[in-house]
Amino acid sequence: MGSMVPYGSANPDVRRDGSAPAMRGAPVHRPGEMRLGGSRLREECWTAVGARTRQRLAELSGAPIDWFAREDESSGDGRCFAVTLGEAGLSIAEPRVNTEHRPVYAISSFQFAPGSLRHVQIDHRPPPRAAPFGTAAAVPPPGIGLSTSAKGILGNLPPGAQELLQAPFTSGQRILRENWYYEGYDHRLDAFVFYLAGAKDVTFATGTKLIPAGHTDDSAHWSLTCYRASVARRIGR
Incomplete structure (x- = not known):
């Protein structure tokens, strides 16, 4: 299983399936709807x-x-x-x-602290008819201050990506900003971006999604790079 490496110093390690269990109490969410259309690209x-x-x-x-x-x-x-x-x-x-x-x-x-930006690649390739994420959870996941919409978007990502994005916020750091963007078609997303920002850390993921023939949303293939950086200072609110 790959780990985050400094950005720019090496190619990122690769988590081949992105299905590692959540660590340090990071919740795995149930997938929400990702609607397409209705807005300018x-x-x-x-x-x-x-x-x-x-x-x-x-x-x-x-x-x-x-x-x-x-x-x-x-x-x-x-x-x-x-x-x-x-x-x-x-x-x-x-x-x-x-x-x-x-x-x-x-x-x-x-603004990121110099040298703090790290990244890892997640290459998620489940077989057809894979079980949806989060269905095995016996109890609701712990809350870290995410909006309902953000939880739904996160729930579509591989568990390994969910863990990496949320890890800095599982020890009490408050999420100050969250947002995301995606565009594409029902069977593929050509662009996907998601970020979480706190007073000490920022995490974000970028990449693409594909639903191959014979697959469904539950077994979609994701190619993501997850990033994390320490915050040195903030400009504006």
Whole structure:
């Protein structure tokens, strides 16, 4: 079973099936629905955010790893928010209205401690008719402050990925921000991003999902890279 290695120093180790049991009390969740359609894709939303805001996100996050943008339902006017994940930080731009009632972007960032970013690859290839995750749990999993929606998204991921994403938050560290993005088709997701951010740690996963012929959602194949970094300082809220 692979372990996390420093980002940029080596190719990540590979967890070949991602089915290791959750460690340190990290819960394994039941899968929730992952709906598709009904919104602009991330490329269109990214452009709508504007060049100046995109440049600031790039400056804060450093060398890019992944990103997403989508419509902000709370904006009231169809404006978009954006998230960039890089070697230097996790950065978020959210639409706001200033005191002059003009549309602006509020930018926040979790800046990583130099050298703390680590990663591991999860290559999950279950056979057809595999049992859904979480069905063997005799008691409800312990809570770590995730929203119901986040639990549902996490529940679709291999148990090993669920463990890695949640591990820093099982000892009392509060989750301050959570979000995710995916796009694709019923039988495959061409882009998937999920992150959790706290005062001390950030975890995130990026990758793809495929449901091969003869398989179902319960036996979907996932190719993910999971990351973890320590937070040195925060910008914005």
